[in-house]
Amino acid sequence: MARVTFTDNLQQHVDCPPADAHGATVREVLERVFAGNPRLRGYILDDQGALRKHMNIYVDDDLLRDRSGLSDPVGPDAKIYVMQALSGG
Amino acid sequence: MARVTFTDNLQQHVDCPPADAHGATVREVLERVFAGNPRLRGYILDDQGALRKHMNIYVDDDLLRDRSGLSDPVGPDAKIYVMQALSGG
Amino acid sequence: MSKKIWAATRKGVFEIVRGKGGWAIRKVHFPAQNCSMLLPDRRDGALYAALGHGHFGVKLHRSDNGGKSWTEITSPAYPKQPEGEDAEWKTYFGTAIRWNLELVWELAAGGADEPGVLWCGTLPGGLFRSKDRGKTWELNMPMWNSPRRKKWMGGGMDLPGIHSVCVNPNDSKHVTVGISCAGVWITKDGGKSWDNDGKGMRGDYVPPEQAYLMQGQDPHRIAQCPADPNVLWVQHHNGIFRSTDGGANWTELKGVKPSVFGFAVVVHPKDPKTAWFVPAEKDERRVPVKGQVVVTRTRDGGKTFKTLRKGLPQKHAYDICFRHCLDVDETGDRLVFGSTTGSLWVSENQGDRWKTLAEHLPPIYCVRFG
């Protein structure tokens, strides 16, 4: 199971404690998290389902590469960090 | 000869009366104009020689298509308008 | 007269009330949050606020108890963008335009006969309608599918956007929409078909041959007179225009002092000949003329204008009033306007005299009586 952690700054808008979910890609993991917390989706993904412009996702130490497809692979014990970028403030 | 006219808003920064110049493309015409007015160049083109992001050039009625190469063809009696876009203010 | 003002700013929504001691800030809603647009709906008392979180996208909130509490409602969302479509609709400087809600630039209530109907103008260029107080939203497809839409350009912003929606109080299906840059679009069948061919509006930022094409116009803001909805006032990028036939024909009001440039306009609710503007030096400069903040008012349909400055800063003042930052109440006597640099002024007598309500607010995006 991957562990997904969200930036503190998101907590003030929508409740999003760390979540554990299965999935082979970032998309799969996140969709499982959103299934239990549907409002969260729109805070992270845009109208086309891509990562929002000023958000970053790290899979372990690596910055997400496929920002529109979210197809980056996720290992069995991956740590996924959903962070806000420093731009866009 | 093409006639090149510049937006009034540019006049407050650099002297640029209407100019006549030969050339088969927008690039050729403009380079001839800049040859006689070198300071003007940097107000219209960026460091890579492309049209600045918030400028527009019309060749007769048509908006410039090749903003980096400025290769749009220019007829013998063309009117070229160098305008500022409404964005970027 | 209205005793409450809402000011939506880059950093919170300020509720300002008139008590015995005069006007005072009563409460800050959404403190430190960016609010691009606010609508007090006079039909049912609901309040709507559009928050633009830099990172987390645009979110709509509604209050049904005058602001005591807020609930997040659905945001307008663009439909799935067809594969390859991004090659077809680009900014003039070549950037593909994504079908994604970037900004709520207008919120307007539907007619009195259509409770719960809302209109929402957005960037990039989408007009949305809700029939259930924001529970669901629908993109207006006749406008979106118009071949002209792919020629829309940004005005002020990089992306084209919709900033004005005027619903005819006598006919809810008659809606007039202002788009930067796509001019004035008018529907008389509730949005099924659109007319974008008004005459007389003039743009000075295109070759002279194209100056009068309506589709290239940059109206900054449209105001419709409730008492005579055929009268429309437009503060445009390079001038002031007025129509007395519902937007079919426009007359340019030339020579208005100190300037015909500005963003905001409001019209007296009962007198179609009375309107107010907040002028500034023309486009490239965008500062109050001579560093003096003034409001201009006409009472004769634009033949003459009076410059109103009592109570406003007249020296080294650089406040700019954006499109939605000037409002008039339902009596036509009380006005309020706010600035990009956080000042707010109110008048109780049609602009003859102004009082400063605040000088240190965040940049103001929208002020509304209600």
Added chain:
Amino acid sequence: MSKKIWAATRKGVFEIVRGKGGWAIRKVHFPAQNCSMLLPDRRDGALYAALGHGHFGVKLHRSDNGGKSWTEITSPAYPKQPEGEDAEWKTYFGTAIRWNLELVWELAAGGADEPGVLWCGTLPGGLFRSKDRGKTWELNMPMWNSPRRKKWMGGGMDLPGIHSVCVNPNDSKHVTVGISCAGVWITKDGGKSWDNDGKGMRGDYVPPEQAYLMQGQDPHRIAQCPADPNVLWVQHHNGIFRSTDGGANWTELKGVKPSVFGFAVVVHPKDPKTAWFVPAEKDERRVPVKGQVVVTRTRDGGKTFKTLRKGLPQKHAYDICFRHCLDVDETGDRLVFGSTTGSLWVSENQGDRWKTLAEHLPPIYCVRFG
């Protein structure tokens, strides 16, 4: 004590002088033009102003007669971008970064022993140097060609940028540079080689494993003490840091009230233990804590801080002070700071008491004594 203040704003440069009646605006230079950066060069009295014309690009101007007249000089220009290079250096959200001067974010004078030398920090991420008072400029290639450069990310802005250049007054070849986001870069050979490996700076916006990597840090502003150049102060995106060994090691100052967030920092020219900050609520919010504008001062190297508020607005004030909008004069007694919403305050006694100089200026980008 300095009797002149320059305020560069979005709409002009304001020259403010102290006469018998106190401080007053004497003249507006470049009225209505956007000025991102200003440098009074104390070595030869020259003034430099970087104008950022929205449409026409960045232009540098110099005055050799105290501002009576200005001459346009050469702007830094990026070299020809190699074919295909734009695929290699992108914003983290995937937009190619063009080699084009977008913003002058810092102007600094070289050492006293190198007359006419100037440093210029820009967006996107270019450090330029002139040896002839801005007649020609050279991009620093050792930094530009560093493999790390392609990993730089934007901080505050979409593009990475250089906002701080500190020249060691005792050694002109020792230059400390602040980059958002690439941390602190230090050269001791005049720019031939660079060190970006300082320890102890911490970022809370990356996974914990990367928190202490210097290359990902977002220092908002660096201040170097002229009397003890090994002492550096940094107002960082998520904290305040101090180094006493020229940037090799950094100590985080935790728990500073009312907040460790802010943009600006200045240090006393003669006392490396005294520094000033203008705090705000942390990153996502960016408003003065409780709507109260305050300055914080330490006199003991950061062990304790005093909150200074006399003369500053303490109710519903939302002024934010950007990186270059706080300055201290050569005595260390006089301070000035300006805000995003056009207010300007001066203190004659190290911040104990403040006086309002203006409340309606345009957004302020840089204030400088001189």
